[in-house]
Amino acid sequence: MFHVDRVNTWRYDDIVMPGPATVAAPAPERKRRNAYHHGNLRQALVDQAVRTIRTDGVDALTLRDVGAHLRVSRTALYRHFADKQALLVAVATEGFRAFRKELANAWEGAGRGRAGFMAQGRAYIRFAVENPSHYRVMFGGYVAKGDCGAELAAESEAGFRVLVDALIELQQAGLVRRDPPLELAVFVWGAVHGAAMLAIGGQVVRPDGAPEAAAAYTVERVWDAVKTTASR
């Protein structure tokens, strides 16, 4: 959860980079296979869930199916997750981890500043377009009913913080208006998130190849919304 009313109490010095994201990676998955005792079933379950969601959508995710693909009883899952919801939470958590990495890479890779801001926005939309079902698990309300768990909250908050940090840096450089950073960040996140949702929701049909261009346009407009009158 992001608390907008905690603007002055946030601390930005405790960011820790997570381990490598396993999203989309088929995963080794063979350590010791002896009928019983899978080895690392928990991670395998998450990976398989991600794979199924990616190919068939969230609604097609079935515990029985996940178990079958892993040659494991359908109830083995309950030794690692409280229920199906908990599995989805784990999926979302992994998604946020990879997502945060993409955002940070874009920001750093483009050399921060205005270009970094633009790159970060485009990376956001690209992530959603390339992982629509996964993105929906993260933001579509399948999760986060309040019972989301601390790890998910921390991970999504960390992703948000990448954006907040960037905005603060841009403010200090005089490029972005000096509104409360979290207020600004919520606007930016919302705008890009909305564009992403529309892009993957089927609500807006575009000619092929256009998602990239549309994303660029969106980010340009967002920049106009937050830039100072001084900055070009």
Add this chain to the structure above:
Amino acid sequence: MFHVDRVNTWRYDDIVMPGPATVAAPAPERKRRNAYHHGNLRQALVDQAVRTIRTDGVDALTLRDVGAHLRVSRTALYRHFADKQALLVAVATEGFRAFRKELANAWEGAGRGRAGFMAQGRAYIRFAVENPSHYRVMFGGYVAKGDCGAELAAESEAGFRVLVDALIELQQAGLVRRDPPLELAVFVWGAVHGAAMLAIGGQVVRPDGAPEAAAAYTVERVWDAVKTTASR
């Protein structure tokens, strides 16, 4: 569906105002009640679905429960809808009807122009905040897998057109930049939609009363994104 590549082929002269929206209205529901033959079961089913969604969320919607509340068999629904998905489509369609009305009222009520734009944006977010579950049915991917049906498509497109028309008018008044109207509209819709999703998604926790203020802030930033440099 909104086709961005049809910018030059859209026609804006065939708008027809729909009948009064029945969203949230408990509905009379008693015409001729004789155990068999409900009278107007189709509308009653939609109304009950809306009521259940409003109080318990989309996931809690059960055909058996809907039937029970209406003192009707659980399968009576199949005389009026192909399946559960079709019922959700009907719900979304009604949502879009009411939604469009809110947007149009805000735009007209504030006297169009810049104030109308702001009012329309705030009305959008207010609708989402006041009808979060309903809003999720409309935009959360429960519908619109491509099998959404013509009526839903027309209704949602009509809502979108309210925004497009407003933007075109603002362009002609020299208040909004002269980008392709649909490109602009997709950005604006996306930005406000994203803010609405974040507001109702539990991802952003705000102090009470803030949704209105946050909506106002979002709409101000959107205006900065689309206004001409000439307009104040």
Add this chain to the structure above:
DNA sequence: TCTCAAATGTGAACGACGTCAACATGAGGC
């Protein structure tokens, strides 16, 4: 090396759900 408790996987079963097919009932035109 042996033992035994804890961790992990299995199988059968339950209730709820969406959906279907066969049947029952009522309304309205002839």
Add this chain to the structure above:
DNA sequence: GCCTCATGTTGACGTCGTTCACATTTGAGA
């Protein structure tokens, strides 16, 4: 008054998430 069609009911099926009692393996301590 009859007949047809729209509309509502009943019973059943298959799938789902979940639970419970049980089986198997692991690993720490003797």
